Amino acid sequence: MDLWELTDLSTPWCVHVAATLRIADLIAAGSMQVDQLAAASGADRDSLHRVLRHLVSKGLFEETSPGRFALNEVSRGLLDEPVRLGLDLNGIGGRMAHSWGTLLSAVRTGRPAYHEVFGRGFWEDLDAHPDVAASFDALMGPGHGVPDSHVLIDPADWESVKTVVDVGGGTGTLLAEVLRARPEVHGTLVDLPRTVARSGEVFQAAGVADRVTTVAQSFFDPLPAAGDLYMLKNVLADWPDQEAKAILRRCAEAARPSGRVAVLGGVAPGEDASPELLMMVLVGGKARTLDQFRELAREAGLGVSAVGRQPSGRVIVECRPLLMS
Ligand SMILES: C[S@@+](CC[C@H](N)C(=O)[O-])C[C@H]1O[C@@H](n2cnc3c(N)ncnc32)[C@H](O)[C@@H]1O
Secondary structure, three states: OOHHHHHOOHHHHHHHHHHHOOHHHHHHOOOOEHHHHHHHHOOOHHHHHHHHHHHHHOOOOEEEEOOEEEOOHHHHHHHOHHHHHHHOOOOHHHHHHHHHHHHHHHHHHOOOOOHHHHOOOHHHHHHHOHHHHHHHHHHHOHHHOOOOOOOOOOHHHHHHOOEEEEEOOOOOHHHHHHHHHOOOOEEEEEEOHHHHOOOHHHHHHHOOHHHEEEEEOOOOOOOOOOOOEEEEEOOHHHOOHHHHHHHHHHHHHHHOOOOEEEEEOOEEOOOOOOOOHHHHHHHOOOOEEHHHHHHHHHHOOEEEEEEEEOOOOOEEEEEEEOOOO
């Protein structure tokens, strides 16, 4: 591969444009001629044709005769809702795509520069744009598929767990799966008000709504106390060390004296954590090695008690509150 191939941005942008214009859905519904595709998607015919021809040259879509397009295995992927959410330039897909333009500033300063493009930081931007926030929640929750409910390393430990608090639990997809798998357990979902407001359907669909309490609050404020298990899935990697420590401290306070905290995602057991560049540009977050996490947790009042993997492969780090001296 040469440098020009490596740095060519045209293909990723063309894919985003095709996804945003729902070209795959239109073809699947029978609009195959570029004139029809342009009319149905509100695009300029010749410009769209050029984009599609480029994508055909890269193996996405087929041009079966001049100006007539068909799906192939790769472009059929664009029919998947999570893929569409991740690529649609009008929603969270656009936030992720455009934030790469801030990478140089992020690298120079060590802080996210998302505000340079969107006028405010990532979370404030979601506050200001409910549609984008809704697409983010959809991508995080249903978009990531059915979560693995095996959140404790040793299944026998469920004996002592009757209440689970999902901290930053999004729209409740993980909590719903845990409660479905454990009929004796009650759960509390903690997330921002706009996200918690979208959780009702998820709990209803899972048939667990009668065992759930929702709490719309920041996880930087004191958390519901005395839970047996606090879950943090894909939360800590969204934050720099100071904020990640503050969240862990809230979990430690709430879990004291005998609860536990299960961290799912964002901690790598080996020497190297993933670079997580998207986290760098969006929110200034990062993945951590186990040693880095252990130190952060200790400063927050938690000790790592076990490390394992879910059947789906994700690393679980279990922590216990440290005794106060
Ligand atoms: C990457 S998502 C992970 C969601 C969920 N745990 C999952 O794995 O699908 C991060 C979550 O943190 C929530 N969040 C961000 N800032 C928050 C805050 N200050 N207080 C509570 N939740 C917050 C977001 O709303 C979002 O649901």
